[in-house]
Amino acid sequence: MQQQQLEKMKNGKGFIAALDQSGGSTPKALAAYGIKEEAYSNEDEMFDLVHEMRTRIITSPAFDSNYILGAILFEQTMDREIEGMYTGDYLAEKKDIVPFLKVDKGLAEESDGVQLMKPIPDLDKLLKRANERHIFGTKMRSVIKDANPEGIKAVVDQQFEIGKQIIAAGLVPIIEPEVDINSPEKEKCEELLKAEILRHLNSLNESELVMLKLTIPTVPNTYKELIEHPNVVRVVALSGGYSRDEANAKLKENDGLIASFSRALSQDLNVNQTDEEFNQALQQAVKSIYEASI
Template sequence: MNQAHFDKMKNGKGFIAALDQSGGSTPKALADYGVPESAYTNEEEMFDLVHQMRTRIITSPAFDSNYILGAILFEQTMDREIAGKYTADYLAEEKGIVPFLKIDKGLAAESNGVQLMKPISDLDDTLRRANERHIFGTKMRSVIKEANEDGIKAVVDQQFEVGKQIIAAGLIPIIEPEVDIHSPEKEKCEELLKTVILSHLDQLSENENVMLKVSIPTKTNFYKELIDHPRVVRVVALSGGYSRVEANEKLKANDGLIASFSRALSQDLNANQTDEEFNAALEKAVKSIYEASI
């Protein structure tokens, strides 16, 4: 493990940029960026276009390590290059930003009020390649929609089971049990979730560390015990469908919780903007999310 990256994630000021839209969410990400589906005829062209978008974000002067601690990449992005370097190397060496990799294969069908992760059949190979590409950590997402004790336990059990494989490979897992912000039982879900996460954290050994990615809690500072837990490197929050203004306001109220926003980071960016317009819009987003995170 890269100790400098670990120290930066543990103690640095800033947030994590989520640039990990995968196959299923790429058409929407491109459409939001002003690239319609008519602009590409197959998946290969679609992924070329989304890599151009991510490259434009990452190479922008606004994408600055004074504000951004880390960036989460999609698997294809990890294998592509920016300015002649693999993306993770470009992030670390040129930008001073810690690279993470999204490793989940999407969500299974809803059961017991939750969506578990689909099986990750090639996990060992992915983790080997992640190490070759100098990735620091990984991210994997599940979704909780109802305050179902069995369902929430299954989500956290699965996340930590995979998380231990990731730790054994020398990487830091970002465990992401997202609570749907539209759930009528959101607060109750969060109560059940925190209890199960704490029980798993307490079972980790001194050399087993994780990060957590959560929905911004209904009750302010509700996740303080997780943030302060000795086995937790950092707790980050997803925007979860809130606008950037709303997500930032909610985040500010929670001490020690930092952002890991995707759509809220890129919502004002457009393929048709000049570089000056694009960089100004990204700078405004980056600085507002940074302020909310510190």
């Protein structure tokens, strides 16, 4: 299964759906879906509602492996079930979609123009559970705001250090050093970031494989060298706050870069839609993101 999934991620046509909002971003995701904060009175109820939303997305006929290669899950979603199966198994077996798990615990305070990841305690235990739940890979996010060489180096060092721990556990890490789309030095950040990533990629041995999730670059095809690197399974793009139309247009300018959108995928979905309306809205989103990705 793992080898088949690796082949699919490397060469398949399509994109990755990011369904991994967690903790602090869950109320925003629910609000965008039409569920206001007064609809739930505690965290358990909130997570029940977000699981219902994700279940509706994943079980929709529009959530189709002809267009979607993989899906990134939040830890709680991995541990919950859809139609009597763990979510990762449902994705892999019923949908032929490769499951990933978000493993970071959020962002630290800004320093040197970047936000590193907070420490990830018990990561080994989480990776063990991910393997038991048949998860293929992981995702972890840091943020770059300024073209500060020390800050950017620290972000990439941290990502690859934890990435190696994930590889050792038999999973494929998605390394995500997001460049803030509003950074006044976005292009310069991307140049520094690319050089740091290349330095790390070139020090990996041939069996150490990673994926990269990057902000769509200001200069099209900036990341061509990363896309073609033998240690990189795939380079995917985050929507980063762009609307879906903007993100799709920018993505089309970059050869070989595919989408891994979250907000841009679900922006037109609403809890009050009929199933027909919901499936149609999701299908339109999926097809437009797929077109931009291929």
